[in-house]
Amino acid sequence: MATYKPLHDWTNISPTDAVALQQQLRSQIRIEPLTATPQTIAGCDISFNKFEETVYAGIVVLNLETLETIEEVGVISSATFPYVPGLLSFREIPSLLEAWQKLKTEPDVVMFDGQGIAHPRRIGIASHGGLFLNRPTFGCAKSVLVGKYEEPAPERGSWSPMTHYKDVVGAALRTKNKVNPVYVSPGHLIDLETAINLTLRCDGGRRGYGYRIPEPTRRTHNLVNALRRGERKAD
DNA sequence: GCGACAG
DNA sequence: ATCTTGTCGC
Numbered sequence: 481m482a483t484y485k486p487l488h489d490w491t492n493i494s495p496t497d498a499v500a501l502q503q504q505l506r507s508q509i510r511i512e513p514l515t516a517t518p519q520t521i522a523g524c525d526i527s528f529n530k531f532e533e534t535v536y537a538g539i540v541v542l543n544l545e546t547l548e549t550i551e552e553v554g555v556i557s558s559a560t561f562p563y564v565p566g567l568l569s570f571r572e573i574p575s576l577l578e579a580w581q582k583l584k585t586e587p588d589v590v591m592f593d594g595q596g597i598a599h600p601r602r603i604g605i606a607s608h609g610g611l612f613l614n615r616p617t618f619g620c621a622k623s624v625l626v627g628k629y630e631e632p633a634p635e636r637g638s639w640s641p642m643t644h645y646k647d648v649v650g651a652a653l654r655t656k657n658k659v660n661p662v663y664v665s666p667g668h669l670i671d672l673e674t675a676i677n678l679t680l681r682c683d684g685g686r687r688g689y690g691y692r693i694p695e696p697t698r699r700t701h702n703l704v705n706a707l708r709r710g711e712r713k714a715d
Numbered sequence: 716g717c718g719a720c721a722g
Numbered sequence: 723a724t725c726t727t728g729t730c731g732c
Contacts, residue, residue: 621722
């Protein structure tokens with residue numbers, strides 16, 4: 481039901497072709513403030529068994545105000561591209577788009593489990609996905625791909641900019657007191673400050689009593705793992 | 716040339 | 723990412 485813009489094919493692409501595609505697409509990415517107040521936010525993720533090509537992809541949409549789950553979809557597909565640092569989108573986006581099409585709700589903003597412009601060519605999975613979904617997207621990763629930063633203060637909410645070749649590409653953000661930071665970077669049609677604020681708003685619990693991983697990603701992670709273990713059915 | 720390297 | 727028990731620290 482939810483649609484997207486098929487900017488290019490995902491099959492028969494070699495790693496070399498993928499890099500060329502990223503170079504071609506990067507100029508279309510827009511880092512700017514939101515043009516409307518978002519009411520809903522979606523999280524997306526995939527899961528799979530080691531050494532197997534079957535992938536379990538899912539998307540969970542939540543009410544940004546209450547954080548209640550509005551809708552969730554899960555699909556079983558297969559990966560055709562291997563995991564290559566810097567080319568994650570080519571491995572995960574195809575199945576995520578299959579899940580996206582099952583959505584009845586059109587999320588106002590989408591959070592990805594990976595980088596946005598904090599990428600060697602400034603087009604990580606959140607940016608690439610944003611171009612296809614044609615709406616605000618950002619990345620919230622558990623580790624760094626590129627960029628350096630000063631350790632942020634130990635309190636939830638503190639953050640420090642991540643720099644890569646003189647460009648501020650993201651931020652190391654503390655989502656919980658005294659816990660390792662997450663790495664936030666704008667994907668498309670959003671700016672860093674907004675991405676940081678949205679990430680902090682997605683904390684499960686009051687007063688930072690939630691988890692390190694923001695709710696959209698955390699819930700989707702649980703969903704796709706349950707799908708993989710057969711504890712839940714696909715849509 | 717030697718490491719680093721989202722999920 | 724996935725495979726897994728106990729263990730250190732607030």
